[in-house]
Amino acid sequence: MTEASSTEAAKARRSDATRAAILTAARERFAADGYERATIRAIAADANIDPSMVMRYYGNKEKLFAAAAEFDLRLPDLTGVPRDEIGARLTGHLVDRWEHDDTLMALLRAAVTNQAAAERMRRLFAAQLGPVVTALVADPAEAPVRAGLIATQALGFALTRYVLCLPPVVALDRAAVVAWLGPTIQRYLAGERAE
Amino acid sequence: MTEASSTEAAKARRSDATRAAILTAARERFAADGYERATIRAIAADANIDPSMVMRYYGNKEKLFAAAAEFDLRLPDLTGVPRDEIGARLTGHLVDRWEHDDTLMALLRAAVTNQAAAERMRRLFAAQLGPVVTALVADPAEAPVRAGLIATQALGFALTRYVLCLPPVVALDRAAVVAWLGPTIQRYLAGERAE
DNA sequence: ACTGTAGGCCAACACCTGTTGACATGTCGA
DNA sequence: TCGACATGTCAACAGGTGTTGGCCTACAGT
Known part of the structure; x- marks a missing residue:
């Protein structure tokens, strides 16, 4: 055995490094x-x-994309946060996720011209943003629209x-983004309904 | 002469219909x-x-796209409109432009993967939205950020x-879109600065 | 009626794509 | 030591792409 554990079924294969390199290159x-x-x-050349x-x-390419576009927004639990700070916190978190991970970018760029990627994007927001919004909103029926x-x-x-x-949008720093977009998110989340 | 005027230099060529058909198909x-x-x-087949x-x-394809993506937002003059209605008016107008013209969609879908299209999108906003915002904003220096x-x-x-x-976004009707997004646009346009 | 030319079609080119199968190499258990 | 299996390379395929040049056809001006 090359790895520590002896009886485990999941032994580290020698190809794991290659697999990871492919995934990284694919995401980029x-x-x-x-x-x-x-x-x-091009992906193979990079790897x-x-x-x-x-x-x-x-x-195949489709499955490679599916593997490379696996993504978790890692939304924090916001139920304890003061109500009027939620928008800012959420905005800041989203900016951080965009800045430090290629995956969302890959998903976005692909989703514009690829049906499967678009479906994935829809699921991402429904499955990850949806519940968070539902937990914060007064009337659960409004949650999908607000999300x-x-x-x-x-x-x-x-x-x-x-x-x-x-x-002008590229020029904004993190603080400015939160200051401008935070209140918007806040209103969509908790403002009076507008229909 | 096939057309009314006799001495005009711009005579209607027989190929004009074909040119237009190509452009329409290309946009779609x-x-x-x-x-x-x-x-x-595919474009040729459609035409x-x-x-x-x-x-x-x-x-070539690049020039075809350039011709097909020519677009005018046709932003109305909003200087006479009551200040607190501007956001709603602007929002409503933009929705209408999206709904009744393929061109913006072509520009958006292409701009995500094509540099020339992205540059075109930047110019579109700088040249057409920029001036309107500048005319409505108190401090002209803030206009680019707000736009x-x-x-x-x-x-x-x-x-x-x-x-x-x-x-949930597809489900919104025009009135709901204006009611939700109008105030956001309004704040970006005339709200207190947030930097 | 004749002819030049604009409008249109066809076949082909060079290239790039995802994908496949045959072949070489190295590693590890028996 | 030997053989099985994982890892990796090479060359080729079938199909699709933008783009080109030659050829036909029908109409406009004389």
Whole structure:
């Protein structure tokens, strides 16, 4: 055995490093180029292996993307936070997630032209943002709309800052982003309903 | 002469109909599929002509896109509107533009994976939204940031509703969109600065 | 009626894509 | 030591892409 444990079924394979390298390269390429322009060949070259290895380990491009786009927003528990600070906290957290992880970017860029990626994005927000909003909102029936509106502003910010790179939006520092967007998120979360 | 005027230099060529058909088909394809998945062959098939015609009339794919993505937001003059209604008016107008014209969609879908399209999007907002915001804002130095923030919310709404199709956002009717997003735009436009 | 030319089609090119199978190498248990 | 299996490389495939040039056809101006 090359690893510590002796009786465990999950032994560390020698190929795990390669698998990880492929996944990292895939995330970077998908994030930078989108689904169709990110080629298996380019990903393999980045990972310093042959394109056929990608196929052996992940089956096909679709499955490779599915593996590379696995993502957890890691939303914090906000039930204890003072009500009027929630918007700012949520905004700050989302900015941090965008800045330090390629995965969301890969998902966003791909989702615009790829149906499967779009479906994944929908599930991500429904499964991860949905519950958090439901727990914070007075009337649970309003939760989906409010979560949707938050997605509107969060994704719009990411789109203009990281993808389209509109200069004034790129220029904002973290504090400014929280100060401007925080109240918007706050209103979508807890403001009086507007329908 | 086939047309009314006799001495005019701009005579209507027989190919004008074809040119227009190509442009319409191109807009639809770019809007539905994005830049790389919208193929010249598919566009030509939609326009019922040969792919080589597209090349003859527009040179190459890049120039075809440039011609198809020509867009005017047609922002109304808002200087006479009561200050607290401006956000709602602007929001309503933008929704209408999105709903009745493929071009913005083509631009958005392409801009996510195509540098030239992204640059075009930046120019669109700088040249068309910028001046309107400058005219409405107290301190002209704040105009770019405020226009950027508006872009953030406007594009985020379009992204989630028309591209990603998040169900709760798709379900909103026009009045609900204006009621929810109007105040946000209003605050970005005229609210106290938050930096 | 004749002819030049604009409008249109066809076939092909060079290239790139995802994907596959055959083959070499190295590692580890028996 | 030997053989089984994991790891990796190479070359090729079938199909799709933007793009090009040659050829046909029908109409406009004389």
